Amino acid sequence: MTHVALLNTGLPAQLPGHRVLLGTQQPLRLDSGVEIGPFTIAYQTYGRLNADRSNAILICHALTGDQFVIEPHPVTGKPGWWHLAVGPDRPIDTDRFFVICANVLGGCMGTSGPLDENPETGEPYGTGFPVITIADMVRAQVLLLDHLGIEKVFCVLGGSMGGMQVLEFAARYPDRLVAAIPIATATRHSAQNIAFHEVGRQAIMADPEWHGGAYYQQGVRPTKGLSVARMVAHITYLSESALHRKFGRSLQDRMRVSFGFDADFQVESYLRHQGFTFVDRFDANSYLYITRAMDYFDLAVDYDKPLAEIFRSTPVRFCVVSFTGDWLFPTTESRALVLALNAAAAPVSFVDIDSDKGHDAFLLDEPEFHRVLRGFLDGVAEGTGVGKPDAAA
Amino acid sequence: MTHVALLNTGLPAQLPGHRVLLGTQQPLRLDSGVEIGPFTIAYQTYGRLNADRSNAILICHALTGDQFVIEPHPVTGKPGWWHLAVGPDRPIDTDRFFVICANVLGGCMGTSGPLDENPETGEPYGTGFPVITIADMVRAQVLLLDHLGIEKVFCVLGGSMGGMQVLEFAARYPDRLVAAIPIATATRHSAQNIAFHEVGRQAIMADPEWHGGAYYQQGVRPTKGLSVARMVAHITYLSESALHRKFGRSLQDRMRVSFGFDADFQVESYLRHQGFTFVDRFDANSYLYITRAMDYFDLAVDYDKPLAEIFRSTPVRFCVVSFTGDWLFPTTESRALVLALNAAAAPVSFVDIDSDKGHDAFLLDEPEFHRVLRGFLDGVAEGTGVGKPDAAA
Structure with a gap:
């Protein structure tokens, strides 16, 4: 699969940032049974990797997010979607951590998706593109980490659909992350x-x-x-x-x-x-x-066992965050996750941030939320001895 | 204005029920300043008027409701939208009360609306039909009551947009009703x-x-x-x-x-x-x-005074009903209305029905709600000496 066409989308033909062809050795088998490969992942990085490659943070974006976390968006010119939370001396401190964010599989900002050319037809895939799941998105993220030579990330975090990816990552690859921060999310998408x-x-x-x-x-x-x-x-x-x-x-x-x-x-x-x-x-x-992909997400069904069993004896440290004014992914969803993690004896802290800004609160200027992010990341980093990148490197 | 065309709507060309041409003597002046007339109101009645014409109940329907309250709907064949609440020995007892329900102005079930022929063009109005307000709908309902020779109705009631009409009716024509039951409604439409x-x-x-x-x-x-x-x-x-x-x-x-x-x-x-x-x-x-019409509704702005002033020394007896699981017209909206009515020293009872069925609860089988309807109507009817229709008439 060659990523070629951004035709007629209003998107620039050539987006800035990194791009890598994955699945070249062997194709990626999706949940649907379809195999794709090679495929393109477009991603951005911020900060620098430290000497023992232990300071990487993977940010998973939400439904309409993308890899442009900090810098002005190449299409809209607006500040990156999480510039308030990520950057030098920000809660997710790029002076300390090496931050990676990739456009999800099925997306339209450079990663392979329905606007790609189908090599079999020479036409864009459209609805011929295979249906993707949250687990498929995470499989692609893990291949990207392999490509970057990062065996274990310090933390995987994200809000909304990003939080679904966090949970799937922690469930599927518990040895490849130290900490997980699922934000304003749920273990399954509700009927509403x-x-x-x-x-x-x-x-x-x-x-x-x-x-x-x-x-x-x-x-x-x-x-x-x-x-x-x-x-x-x-x-x-x-x-x-x-x-x-x-x-x-x-x-x-x-x-x-x-x-x-x-x-x-x-x-x-x-x-x-x-x-x-x-x-x-x-x-x-x-x-x-x-x-x-979000609708299909149901962790307990995907693993065919109760949530507590999925996370039984997980080494991952969780920090679960919800917002009181979020009616799309209400606090009850996060609480259910926390109960399951507690039942699994997983190390978990839970913060329900008092905010009336709705689901979007995780994208906005919420000082208490930012204190929680910074405190948890810095605390676990110090506890596990994650060094800053060498200033002279 | 002649009601002629139900063309291409899927609606039958001739609907059952009553139809009356109003505004024949003088046109109806709408809030927009436009005058319409003559115009058609399509309505249904259930039960019989008593000797002193004191047992009439006006039901105001919601956004997608119509005048077919009890009997099977002429298009869908499904039971009338409020057959659970209205009928012989039902909470709104048609053995006791004479029930009227009219299709609102701007509607499509026989009352004049955008699918009517514009006499000036010979074509259906479409968006040339004047924009209607809740107050305009109520003006038309009052003209219908005049036509039916009913000086004062015993009760005006309805849910959602019907409740908006109830409030407007009670505010504008306090001497033309004894009681009012605004259900699952608000004094103004919220931003959401x-x-x-x-x-x-x-x-x-x-x-x-x-x-x-x-x-x-x-x-x-x-x-x-x-x-x-x-x-x-x-x-x-x-x-x-x-x-x-x-x-x-x-x-x-x-x-x-x-x-x-x-x-x-x-x-x-x-x-x-x-x-x-x-x-x-x-x-x-x-x-x-x-x-x-619903979006425009804002009682305090329309009357340019606080709600409590609008209802100051009103003779109307109110029974305000909300449902705990209604997030479209939440209990807080009804509570604000009740506070204003209390401040106006209006006789008001308020019931917040425990239900998780959402806004639609007022249409469903909610025994406590039905007990409240029956109890309030029967209580006020007995208190004010409303006689049943003469069985021999």
């Missing part, structure tokens, strides 16, 4: 969350410009459907109180309602903007694939 | 609810078959967009726990996931079904108009 994803997928597939997924060839894109999908998802990322505080019923550039279907309310204008801008940086088919 | 509505509208307007609202003339309908709008709304009508209890992560007619984009999960299949069937009985433009 599947429902919201299904609405988004239906909105995309209802767009006649989707063309059964083969829109690349037509020189069009299902931007309206993808925009609606983004709008509905965006509501679920915020709390009711955050929406009320940000917008309430304030009108947009007018003193009274228009008695029409323009964006009278600021919240309408904001949502439309979220939809419009999203389509510039995201591929609709990738949206289908990645939401599907 | 506006946001969900906006997603639905964008889904409809993104459908190329919408044709700027002029789809009737094209012989098509934006069924895909309307279906997506219904799907997202439907999620908000249920609680997370109701979705989990009903579906969880159960698969639909299969033992394992398909690794594709079919409806693998029961909740997906259920949602798609909700979308598909809805379009048979509802007009997409009506969906735009009615959601807009």
Whole structure:
């Protein structure tokens, strides 16, 4: 599989950053049974690896995230999605740690996904790309670590879908990480969350410009459907109180309602903007694939045993984080995980951060959350003797 | 305005039930400043009026409800939307009360709305129909009461958007009702609810078959967009726990996931079904108009005074009902209303029904809720000497 085409997506033909061809020796066998390889993983790194290669942190991004954690995004020009948490002297301190973040398998920011050319047809895969699971994403991340010569990462962490990857990583490769921080996540995707994803997928597939997924060839894109999908998802990322505080019923550039279907309310204008801008940086088919991967995630079913059994005598140190105002991945989900980890006698700390910012809180300026991140990482690093990278190296 | 066309909507050309032409003497002036008239109101009645015309109950339906409260729906054949609560010996007892329910202005079940013919153009109105408010809907209901010769109704009640009409009715015409039961509602539509509505509208307007609202003339309908709008709304009508209890992560007619984009999960299949069937009985433009009316609703702003002032020394007896599992119109909204009514020294009782069924609980078999309805109606009827209709009449 050759990564070639970013055609008609609004994405630049050549993205900055690292890219590696994996699965060249032997293909990667996916959960679906399909084998892919070689395939491309696009990734970024921040900071430097120390002498004993023990200071690597793998960040797993969320549904619409990507590998551009700190620097301005190559498409939108906006600061990286986690620049508040990652950087020199930030909670995830790049002076101390070597941070890696890769675009997930099925994504659209340089890693192989549905907009890749299918070598068998010479056309972009579209819906011919194999369906991906969270476990498949993690398999690809592990191959990347192999490529980078990192036997064991210090910590794997991420929020939302990133947290699902953290849990899958810790379950499947317990000897390849010291610590794990699953944030605002769950061990399985809830019925309500599947429902919201299904609405988004239906909105995309209802767009006649989707063309059964083969829109690349037509020189069009299902931007309206993808925009609606983004709008509905965006509501679920915020709390009711955050929406009320940000917008309430304030009108947009007018003193009274228009008695029409323009964006009278600021919240309408904001949502439309979220939809419009999203389509510039995201591929609709990738949206289908990645939401599907989240829906399929159910750790206990995947391992066919109770959660406590999955993590029985795990050496991994867990720090589980939830946010009180998150109704997409509510605290109850994290608590269920913590109970299972406790039952497995796993070393686990659990922090429920008081915040009314909703699911997106993990991306925002939440000082208590940042203190927790820094405290846990620094504490475990000192406890396990992780050295800083050699300043002279 | 002549109600003529139900063309291309899937709705039968001739609906059963009553129909009356109102605004024939003088047109109805809407909040937008536009005057309409004559216009049609389609309605149903159940039970009989008593000798002193004091036993009438006006039921106000919700966003996608209609006037067919008890009997099988003329399009879907399913039982009327409130057959559990209304009927002989039901909580709203049609042996005792004369029940009226009218399709709201802007609707698509016989009352004038966007699928009506615009006499000026000879074409259906589409988005040329004037934008309607909750107050406009209530004005039309009052004209219907005038037509029926009912000076004062015993009770106005309804859930969700129906509850908004109840509040508007009680605020605007305090001398024309004895009691009011606003159920699972709010005195203003929240930012989150506006946001969900906006997603639905964008889904409809993104459908190329919408044709700027002029789809009737094209012989098509934006069924895909309307279906997506219904799907997202439907999620908000249920609680997370109701979705989990009903579906969880159960698969639909299969033992394992398909690794594709079919409806693998029961909740997906259920949602798609909700979308598909809805379009048979509802007009997409009506969906735009009615959601807009809800978004615009803000009692304190409409009256330009605090809620307590609006209801100061009202003679109306209120029974406010909310449901603990309703996150669309949460208990906090009802509590704010009750606080205002208390501050206005209005007679009010408040019941927060323990239910995990979500917003839709008011439509379902909720025995405690039904006991509250029956108890309040019978109690006030006895207290105010409302006689049953004469059995010999």
